[in-house]
Amino acid sequence: MREMTCIVCPNGCHLTVNETNDEILVKGNLCPRGKDFAIQEIHHPMRTITSTVKTVYKEVPTIPIKVSKEFPKERIFDVMNQINHIQVDYVAQQGDVLMENVLGLGINIVVTSNILKETIHE
Amino acid sequence: MKQYDTLVIGGGPAGLAAAIGAKKENGEVLLLEREQRLGGILKQCIHDGFGLIQFKERLSGPEYVERFIQEFLSLNIDYETLAFVIKIDKKEGFYHVSYVSKKGVCEVTVRSLIIATGCRERTAKQIQIHGTRPSGVFTAGCAQHFVNLLGEKIGNKCVILGSGDIGLIMARRLTLEGMKVLGVYEAKATPSGLTRNLVQCLEDYQIPLYLSHTVTRVFGEERLNAVEIMQVDEKMRPIEGTQEIVECDTLILSVGLIPENEITESLGIALDLKTKGPYVDDYFMSSLENVYICGNALHVNDLVDYVSESGLIAGKNSMRQHVSTQSVSIDLSDDFLYLVPQRVSVHDVQESMFYFRAKKEMKAADLLVKVNGKEIMKRRYKNLKPPEMEKIKVKWEMGKISENDHIEIELKEDLCVK
Numbered sequence: 001m002r003e004m005t006c007i008v009c010p011n012g013c014h015l016t017v018n019e020t021n022d023e024i025l026v027k028g029n030l031c032p033r034g035k036d037f038a039i040q041e042i043h044h045p046m047r048t049i050t051s052t053v054k055t056v057y058k059e060v061p062t063i064p065i066k067v068s069k070e071f072p073k074e075r076i077f078d079v080m081n082q083i084n085h086i087q088v089d090y091v092a093q094q095g096d097v098l099m100e101n102v103l104g105l106g107i108n109i110v111v112t113s114n115i116l117k118e119t120i121h122e
Numbered sequence: 123m124k125q126y127d128t129l130v131i132g133g134g135p136a137g138l139a140a141a142i143g144a145k146k147e148n149g150e151v152l153l154l155e156r157e158q159r160l161g162g163i164l165k166q167c168i169h170d171g172f173g174l175i176q177f178k179e180r181l182s183g184p185e186y187v188e189r190f191i192q193e194f195l196s197l198n199i200d201y202e203t204l205a206f207v208i209k210i211d212k213k214e215g216f217y218h219v220s221y222v223s224k225k226g227v228c229e230v231t232v233r234s235l236i237i238a239t240g241c242r243e244r245t246a247k248q249i250q251i252h253g254t255r256p257s258g259v260f261t262a263g264c265a266q267h268f269v270n271l272l273g274e275k276i277g278n279k280c281v282i283l284g285s286g287d288i289g290l291i292m293a294r295r296l297t298l299e300g301m302k303v304l305g306v307y308e309a310k311a312t313p314s315g316l317t318r319n320l321v322q323c324l325e326d327y328q329i330p331l332y333l334s335h336t337v338t339r340v341f342g343e344e345r346l347n348a349v350e351i352m353q354v355d356e357k358m359r360p361i362e363g364t365q366e367i368v369e370c371d372t373l374i375l376s377v378g379l380i381p382e383n384e385i386t387e388s389l390g391i392a393l394d395l396k397t398k399g400p401y402v403d404d405y406f407m408s409s410l411e412n413v414y415i416c417g418n419a420l421h422v423n424d425l426v427d428y429v430s431e432s433g434l435i436a437g438k439n440s441m442r443q444h445v446s447t448q449s450v451s452i453d454l455s456d457d458f459l460y461l462v463p464q465r466v467s468v469h470d471v472q473e474s475m476f477y478f479r480a481k482k483e484m485k486a487a488d489l490l491v492k493v494n495g496k497e498i499m500k501r502r503y504k505n506l507k508p509p510e511m512e513k514i515k516v517k518w519e520m521g522k523i524s525e526n527d528h529i530e531i532e533l534k535e536d537l538c539v540k
Contacts, residue, residue, distance in 0.1 A: 005321045009174050010425055012318040014505070047326065050168050050182050051298060052270055062273035064168035064184050073326065080298050094188060112168065113184035118159065 004041060006034045017042060046070035049079065050112070053086040053098065060119050063088060065098065068108040078103055091116045126152045126200075128440045129219055129232040131207055131385060134162020135426050136417020136433035137238035138190040143437020144236070145197045151437075152230060153194075153201040154221055160194070160203065161187040162240055163263065164426065166270045169291050175427035186426060210235070210389060217412075234412040234440035238433060239382040241418035243288075245375065253339040258346030262288040262376040269299060277372030281349050282306045283337045287315040287424065287509075289376020294323035296374075303329050304370055307351060309336040309358045312483060314378075314509055316424065336360065337373065346371055379422045389413060396460035397421035403449040403467040404474040406436040411447050414440050421462050421477070424511050428477065435475075450527055457481050457533040459508050466529060470522045476514050476531075480506035486539035491516050492530040506533075 006013040011030055017038045018025040026038040040046055048070050052062040065086075067079065082102050092098070092111045099109040128144040130137045133155030141153045159165060164172070167183030174180060177189070194201075205223035212218075216231050243261040258277055260268070266288065268274040280301050282289050285308040293303045306324060311334050313320055324331055332351075338360050339350035348369045352360035381399035391400045391408045399420045400408045407414050416436035417429040449465040459479040466474055480487065484506040491499040498519050503512065523529075 005317045007318040007322045010171065010316060010318065010510075012316055012321075012510075014317075047322070048170065049298065050170055052168060052273060054273060062271065064182060064270065066170060066182055076298070076326075094185065112182040113165075114188055115159070115165075115184070 002042065004038065006037050008033045008037050045073040047073045047076060049076055051080065051083050053083060053088055053109070055088040055092075055116065057116065057120055060116055063092060063115055064112045065109050066112050067102070068097075068110050069106070071105045071107050075103065075105060079105070079107070083109060088116070091120050093117050123218075124152075124230045126150045126230055126232045128152075128234045128236060128437070129154070129217070129230060130236045130238055130437070132162065132238035132240060132417075132419070133157070133160040133201065133203070134238065134240050134417065135164060135187055135190060135429045136240070136419065136436075137162070137236070138187070138194045139430040139433030140236045140238050140414070140416055140437035140440070141199050141201070142190070142194055142197060143434040144234075144440050145199050145437075147438050147441035149437075149441045151199050152232070153199060154205040154207060154223075155201065155203045156206045158203055160191050160201070166263075166266050167291075168270050169295070172426050175425065176430060183426075190430065207385060210385065212389075212410075215411075234414065236414045236416060236433075236436050236440055237385055237408075237419050238415075238417050238436075239385060239419045241379040241381050241422050243375070244378045244380060251337055251340055253341055253350075254343060256340065256342035256344060256346040258342065258371050259340060259373045260375070262286070262292045262374050265292055265372075265374050266295070269295060275299065275301075277301060277370075279304060279370045280372035280374060281337065281351075281368055281370045282374045282376060284308060284376035284378070285310075285313040285315050285320075285331060285333075286376040286378060287319050289374060290315045290319040290323040292374055292376065293329050294327055297327045297329065301372070303327070304368060305330040305332055307332045307335040307337060309334065309354050311356065312508075314376075316509055317507075338365075340373060341367075342371075346373055349373055379418065381419050381421065383419075386415065386419070391415075394460065394464055396458075397462060397464075399462075401465060402463045403465045404463045404471070405439040405442070405467055406432060406463065407439065407445070407447070407467070409447065411445055412440070421460060423477075424509060428511065428513070448525060450523060450525060450529060453528070453530040455530075455532040455534070457484070457487070457535060458531075461531060466523050468523055468525050471518055472521060473515050473517045476516060477511055478514070478533075479508050479511050480533060481508065483507050484533075484535045486536040488532075488534045488536065489514065490530075490532040490534065492532070493518070493520070494528050495530075504539075 127149040164183035164187035172186035209220040353364040414436040416432040448468040461478040
């Protein structure tokens with residue numbers, strides 16, 4: 001038996017997971033997402049990350065980004081390394097993709113703020 | 123002098139929602155924000171997890187607040203940034219407000235005021251850390267500002283004091299940015315932040331959490347070079363002989379938030395010692411007629427969704443025609459950390475919404491609402507924890523609250539459930 005906390009939403013359900021030969025029994029989840037989380041967490045933990053990337057604009061030195069979906073937890077620092085190489089040299093908007101299919105993981109780097117559009121008037 | 127129905131002070135999530143709420147009731151609204159940009163603290167909260175209740179989506183802070191900014195701008199609500207309120211006078215049922223902005227000193231007359239000024243971080247001064255005054259000691263929010271908005275590296279080796287959510291989130295953030303986070307120290311015996319943040323911010327990155335430990339001293343002339351850590355007893359007093367020196371160049375403090383009460387206090391509004399914010403009735407109106415408080419200026423929320431919700435309600439209520447400051451207080455049992463609103467307005471009312479926190483962790487508890495000794499509602503709660511706010515809608519059977527009604531709300535722990 002394994003115990004874990006679901007991180008899908010702020011409820012943070014306390015899960016107990018029993019793995020038998022052909023089935024995984026999850027208890028303590030308030031919603032179906034908790035079960036999916038537990039199964040994934042046992043087989044292959046996935047995470048998303050958010051961070052910032054540099055820009056060429058003095059007034060807005062960084063803008064926030066996210067990855068488009070979950071990817072294997074053990075690749076977090078590899079993905080961070082790619083993010084740290086990005087420099088934005090145009091007035092990017094929320095939703096813009098700055099890097100596609102990062103390290104072949106099927107995830108994109110996406111801008112999460114309109115701060116450049118709001119601040120920089122070229 | 124320019125006149126408005128409602129003046130909103132603060133352009134963060136609470137203030138934006140309040141302005142939208144008042145505008146949708148056909149109010150003439152002015153919003154004042156002291157920073158250069160709208161959005162409040164969410165501008166720098168680049169992590170995700172916002173909006174799960176409001177939008178059923180997991181948004182980052184900027185994404186969440188920019189949705190409100192967009193709606194706010196689309197409604198053509200008057201606003202000024204870099205504007206700071208300096209004086210509020212009450213005259214003949216109206217409020218005369220002076221503020222400073224790029225235009226100079228301006229004055230407006232308004233019928234309703236909404237205080238949406240958010241909260242402040244507690245600082246090193248408030249937790250009695252001894253020693254020198256080197257650089258390298260930051261509140262978590264200050265560190266977040268440097269890292270997320272300015273793109274600065276703030277140090278190499280870091281100790282975090284306090285297990286509040288911002289501290290946990292900064293532990294992860296600094297680790298991702300290449301800093302070594304040596305540990306999170308918490309004086310209490312239980313963590314202050316949400317459990318999911320302990321998992322995804324600390325456990326995922328193998329950052330140790332030390333409960334019942336605190337920082338008692340800092341060392342360093344120009345820059346911090348070490349901190350002294352001590353274990354504490356159940357009353358949070360350091361235990362002699364447990365001193366330990368940890369070398370680090372950065373100390374992050376995540377030791378609690380308190381509502382920003384500067385304006386509230388200057389107006390003579392009474393404060394609740396439990397929330398450290400003002401008392402309000404179920405309209406979010408303070409003891410002063412037509413002065414509303416919402417968001418973290420009222421009590422420190424753990425989810426922004428509730429901040430926006432309270433803003434929207436306060437905004438709508440600020441446009442009410444008939445307003446009475448008559449309200450009855452609620453007798454609260456000892457097991458509550460706090461309950462908001464603290465009073466119920468004397469009026470015809472079907473239901474009221476309350477937000478509360480339990481004082482300690484409880485496996486199971488019953489919440490009872492009594493009016494004049496008669497139980498009108500009972501609800502069972504499982505796994506109550508002080509860091510996790512609960513919300514409850516109370517239906518008033520009698521359909522109105524009169525000035526002589528005696529309202530009691532009790533939280534009773536069920537000790538049979540383990």
